[in-house]
Amino acid sequence: MITKTMQDAINEQIKNEFYSAYLYLAMSAYFNASNLPGFAGWMRKQSQEEQGHALKLLDYLEDQQAQVVLKAIEPPPAEFKGPADVWQQTLEHEQKVTKMIHGLYELALKENDYATQTMLQWFITEQVEEEKTASLILEQVKRVGESGTALFFIDRHVGKMREE
Ligand SMILES: [Fe+2]
Numbered sequence: 757m758i759t760k761t762m763q764d765a766i767n768e769q770i771k772n773e774f775y776s777a778y779l780y781l782a783m784s785a786y787f788n789a790s791n792l793p794g795f796a797g798w799m800r801k802q803s804q805e806e807q808g809h810a811l812k813l814l815d816y817l818e819d820q821q822a823q824v825v826l827k828a829i830e831p832p833p834a835e836f837k838g839p840a841d842v843w844q845q846t847l848e849h850e851q852k853v854t855k856m857i858h859g860l861y862e863l864a865l866k867e868n869d870y871a872t873q874t875m876l877q878w879f880i881t882e883q884v885e886e887e888k889t890a891s892l893i894l895e896q897v898k899r900v901g902e903s904g905t906a907l908f909f910i911d912r913h914v915g916k917m918r919e920e
């Protein structure tokens with residue numbers, strides 16, 4: 757059993773995770789249109805991963821017999837200024853999501869909601885990975901600049917990073 761406040765906050769985060777999925781799908785399309793298929797593939801996988809995050813939270817609400825309320829998802833941007841801009845926005849977006857997850861955890865602490873605290877620990881760890889990966893790729897893209905051969909090598913490398 758979780759409180760209505762906690763339930764509302766988790767429903768809000770389900771929407772936020774779907775927005776992340778939408779944002780990364782938009783970035784994937786942008787990269788494909790820019791002839792950067794490696795970055796595009798990474799973003800497509802990340803979009804799927806974000807849907808997984810949303811479903812993890814949704815499953816948790818169901819397990820707690822709480823009500824799932826799906827909200828409208830804002831449209832993501834369709835235009836970006838270049839590869840570095842996209843990776844910069846990715847990092848900033850993940851930093852924002854980290855704050856959201858921490859906010860949820862603080863709420864769970866305030867409510868002495870131990871089950872939700874435990875569930876959120878997975879997300880806290882995941883956010884460390886998300887920020888680390890986004891900042892690593894951003895630094896590489898910034899270092900080589902936005903055109904030239906080196907960018908195509910990074911693109912290929914990033915594409916291979918998450919080929920299963
Ligand atoms: Fe996420």
Ligand SMILES: [Fe+2]
Pocket residue numbers: 805882885886
């Ligand atoms: Fe991840």
